[in-house]
Amino acid sequence: MVMRLFCCLLLLSAMPSWAATKLEASVDKNPVLAGEFFMLNISVDDTVKGEQPDTSSLLKDFVVGPTSLSSRTNIINGSINKQTTWSVKLMTRAEGDYTIPAFSVAGLTSKPIKLKVAKRSVDADKNNEIFLKTSLSSNSLFVQEAGIYTIKLYLAKELLDGSLSAPSMEDAQLTQLGKQTESYELVDGKRYLVITREYLIQPQKSGVYTIAGPAFQGRVQQNYRQLEVSALGDDQQIEIKPIPSDYKGTWLPSELVNLDEEWQPNDNTVEVGTPITRTITLTALGVTKEQLPEISMPTIDGIRSYPDKKENNNAVRDGRVVSQQTASYALLPQKPGTYTLPEIQLPWFNTKMNRINVATLPKRTITVTPSSTAISSTTNSNQQTIDTLTSSPNNNVDATQLESMQVQKNIPLWLIAVAILGYVLWIVTVIFYWFNRSTSNTTKKVQSTADIINQPSLKKLVAVAKSNDNKVFYNELNNYAVLVTNKNVGAIDELCCIVSNSELNNYIMQLQAQLYSNRTTNCDLNAIIKILENHQTQALKSQQAVLKDLYD
Template identity: 30%
Template sequence: MVTRKRSALIWLTTLLMGWSVICHAKFTASVDRTIINQNETVELTLRSDKQEFGAEPDLSPLHELFTVLGRSQRSQYQSVNGKTQSWTDWIITLRPKQSGYVVIPPISLRGEKTKPITLDVKPAGSNQQLSGKNVSPVFIEASLDKEKVFVQEQAVLTILIYHSVPLYDDSRITPLTIPSVISQQLGEVKNYETIINGQRYGVFELKYAIFPQESGEILIPALKFTSTVASQSRRNSPFNMFPRQIGTPVEEYSPEIKLTVKAPPASAKGHWLPAQKLTLTENWSTDTSQLKVGDSVTRTIEIKAEGLTAAQLPPLTTPELNGVKLYPDKSQTKDIPTDQGIIGQRIESIALVPTQAGTIELPEIRYRWFNTTSQTIEEAVLPAKQITVAPVATSQAQPTAPSAPATAPTPSVVATQPEINTTLTKPSPLSSGVWPWFTLLFATLWLITLGLWWQQRQQQPKTANTLSNTPAVENASTQKLFNGLMNSCDQQNLTEIRRLFVQWSQQALDNPQIQNLQKTDECWQNPALSAYLQALDNQLYGNQSLPFDCAAFKQQIKQLKPTKQAKPAKHSLMPLYPSLSN
């Protein structure tokens, strides 16, 4: 009877836990793009962070502003490193019924609702340039968001591949390669539908951010698109029990486009940063108003620029502060692709440890950039800041030791002492004769052990002292590079210090992938060394007036202890062309 009650209790608890998970399942919505034409489709993805069985989202709020053209459902389950994750997606194909700003309303599932999404729907006449023309079953359009840009300014190239016939999944397009231009694909290939002259077309959309590195006129070349048109008769044949990819090959080229690249204006000095928007923000790990001597506080500064890659953002300089020890962390960089281009992000963190009480004066930080929208030089500024450091709270005074009493102890204390027997007894023979022999025996055994240990030590091969301040070297080549690095530090030759440190690190760590200073910093994983390497780069390329402390850097190198790192596994090559799916 007790067993049945216990089983029922366990079953009820499990049911309640499952119901709690269902009630708190996360339900979200996303779209593949937010700017479309009225005659185009958009894919709405509804996701529940659990596997749903029998439950369906309520799509009725969509019918007022959208035509639902199709829907599909898929569930996935995965386990990575012991952590399981499952979800269910509903993919809804929508076509807006009107232009302007159209809102996808909240969709509900099991009491949970998604957040609304706003679409920018352009008028249906956006493809009027194709009206009245004999449109091919497969054709390509290419366009730039700007006709003229400055050197290193971003331009967004859009490639649209239209097809009114079914294509196999072997669609390919050649990569974008332009001399003296850095290009980067923005996200994945988008796939949607549109209507041209009453004909429904599937569309592949690719976007690239391009950054010209030289002034003049550049030509964006034609990109080659290849695919296979599925044979309609073979597809519908009742005898096609084992279908093969039989169809008509198709090959199309995008039009060539010219782009004018202008030189930076004469007013631009220092770092040239052409961006649409640039911001500086800072965060502190703790409240700076409660700071005391010896406390640690971390200052994190984020630089975010629209229209620039993270590699284009120069590092911030770290001035010396009186009464403060600074411990800069390794910078973090990231490129965030969007439909409008790249957003470059650089995050720099530095720990501050006050060593004395008083006021810390943090100077203002200025980041000079060129606004490509207003065509003006601007500065992002973090204002100067004062931090008051309080002294360490003094501990409570320790009580002083009491002085010795001037008088003799009280009689009561003496009375409690036991009576002492003053009669002298003759020591026994055992106590006087045996213990010296035991002592001699133990001493003899100890001397024998010491001798055996010394003999074994002399027979061991001599090995290099791994705790020495000078790093161990494996061969003459590594030793030669190390000696040259030391001499360069003595001569204060910063260029040679940078070059030899990279070469020596490559051999000392046995890592052929170390080809530059950044990779060297990553492999050593030494915060103190990172600060010196950043200061070295700032001195060489950042127009810094403060001298680089070559002697301190030399001592820092001597403290390094090289360890062999596991060589990375060889990875297979990525596909040459991006894959396009129907």
């Protein structure tokens, strides 16, 4: 036991002390050319986990690539050496003398590095197998005006791999448009693969700015060898002009703004209940789709408006951003009359003429006529046939009239007999009248009950609801409303007033919105039928109670 402990202590004493003692920073090239990538290596003589040098200070003077980490352990003659290395690819855009700052890791600090960057010769660029070209759609933009920045990478060798950095600009948003494209071009008789990227530039502040050109670094195949290559794009100067002080409203800078509309049907005269689709298209050059303002539909009394689908799109045409907004509205005339839809105006700033313009949709007048397809009104039940009871006592000789007759002193016997007979007939007539009145009351009671029972049937609505065809159901509902209300125009609205049920109103509004705005609104057709059935049942009970009170 003592011997084992002694051996362990001996082995421990023989092992070297592994502790970081030195941090070094170095570059693989010095001097380097402007636009040429070189490698910065930061090494420590130990294994370091969960810690790495801060390279953010390099962003001021260099294009900084990703950082890679490697570690190794060497055993030579029983001596164990460990090393951890961080590698960063760097590039400078301009010639001059630079200083790579000191770094700190694991309590150790490296020494700064003096770096000399030489000017890249024009001949070197011409003879290179790879180069970059950059261009701007315009060197002068207004604040929030959209510009296009184009990058073209020319490759004369087979590309194995590589990375192309994005351009950068202060106080601006740069966004790549779509995917990069590939094509082939002949330059001085040499065939190049051209990779093209387009970026959308949206400046946020006025002033003179520099767009830092992109940088490319990669590997190409040449004579069975792999070569490291790099290229640097030129910087671009751009002037950003401020928003004019006299401009009012939503800022919309553009070279061209156009408002257009389409009507379906394209008629100035329509019938009540005929859906009209109005599609408004806004097109603007030099702005993004997010900058397009909302086009609102004015409210017209007597015409319901339902917003339909809306789409915003943009594309690049001839180096310019073209954005378009398409908004559709469903208009539903409710009552006859003449309506004028007011003019729609949209102010915008013309960046070519440097002045405020207004895009306009002219006012439009439409005439709404009564519906010709509605079921003609039924015979007015309130027009009763005049009771021409010929047996009414008012049509017979009144006793008081007999009494007022002048009685002659000498009355013939036959005249007395006629008078008596007339009186008897009058009594018979009165008895007959009261008998017929009782029979007539019974008939009228039966007829009134029959009128209540024979309300418009809901069977057609029930059958149509099973097909889930909202349009057919709405037409059948309108027919039912015409029978109930005796109105050809606004029958459904009148039916809602008669039933006086808020749920029915909501269901019908949902149904109309689904029909005339193409929205995916679910409407419970059976619920509408159920409400109408309940209304008929309540009306029947109420009227039967009234009849019972009248005829009991």
